[in-house]
Amino acid sequence: MRARFFQADDALRWDDFCARCHGATFLHSYRFLSYHGDRFADRSIIIEDGEDWLGVIPAARHPFDEDVVVSHPGVTYGGMLHDGRLRGVQMIAALDAAAGLWRSAGFKQLRYKCVPHIYQAAPAQDDLYALFRVGAVRYRCDLSSCIDLRHRLPVSGRRLRAQKKASRAGILVTRGNERLPEFWAVLEENLLRKHSAKPVHTLDEIEMLAERFPDRIRLMAATLNGNVEAGIVLFLSETVAHAQYIASSEPGYEVNALDAVFEESIEQSRMAGKRFFDFGISTEDDGRVLNEGLNQFKNEFGAGGVVYEFYQWDLRGNDNGAE
Template identity: 50%
Template sequence: TPRGRISERRRRSLNKARKNQIGLSGDMALLGEFWQVLTENLARKHGTGPVHSLSEITMLAERFPDQIQIVCGTHQDQVVAGVLLFITATCIHTQYIAANDIGYQFSALDAVFDFCITKAVSDGKRWLDFGICNEQAGKVLNEGLYKFKTEFGGGGTVHEFFEIPLTGEENVD
């Protein structure tokens, strides 16, 4: 599916990232530094931490180097933003996304996402999956997050989930 129109706000943010010399790197050696940014971001914003520990995600990335990759935005050789990518034959899925205060100030995530979108297209992927935009187990749309993600030229998809008991017992909620 061709990329939709990028919002004017995202264009300005990309220019801001370029003006502030946000670098981009896919070096897995930056995983620890990114994980620190991610951990601090999740603690500050949501009072939680990443589902995986750094040692778990490092092990997974070592075992699946073609399927788990990183893209970091850097400023003065420091990671200020980044995303961990899970890659399949048809899709690049953004699993962990974070920025620190400098990253937000310089719109580093905009540069990271633009790179990821370009990568998905050049790698012949059908989709770049930004991940969910909902809360409360999918019952509430986080409208601000959805707007941010769609401003890069994408759209949303609703997934329906069905529960089928396999044990012969009925479990109706």
């Protein structure tokens, strides 16, 4: 077993390998990661046995700290991706091989974004055990709200009343990316007004990604009198429909337009055979602050908690406080 860095001519094989991995989604494909262009210095790793690929780790240098490598700064979750052959001691050996290569490239710390279990086609958390064994420590834990579409929890009376209000107001829910520009205007205004922030993706970027992945990126929009007043951009993996972006205008809030969008999105995800509907996290400051109102709103649709875990590993040795 040995580790080597990803090269540009590995791209097609990388995507083919990720398509077979238990914990990979389209976010880990080179077709997705490459949209960043030159924004990140890629340090992705391939684990090999001779010419045979055993695993891959999408990774890049931290954009603000050249001593840190992250798996991957451009996606929500990353980690060691494999097709079932990196179990137990093999996973420990694979992570150790990757650490040695990053260390030789001058990195002092790895920040590791674990793939939440709901995104895994089969149980694939050997990496969590391996991180414990090598002395990595959890430095961040986010709380997301998630519906198990086979065993949905009860929907609150408040959400049921809100859905009826949206229906009486004449809210219509449409599916299709052709209205992304209208929704993006709502999203940008919403983030600026509430958080003085901008979306992670620009409109050009999300339209490019939607064109690359027409079956994986989908806008669900709520219209009132023909105008887009609320919506959700869904990122669709094999097992999960994830609400990547959520926004409503003030007129949309007045008639509970988001309730109509969520309910339609949840039902369509169930009918499409997804196992989970993931609303996304309700935490801030690396998980130390919980937006209780937002968390409650999401849970009232029949959701429960799923965590997104982040670990850091001192690549110089076991001096990070773990025992």
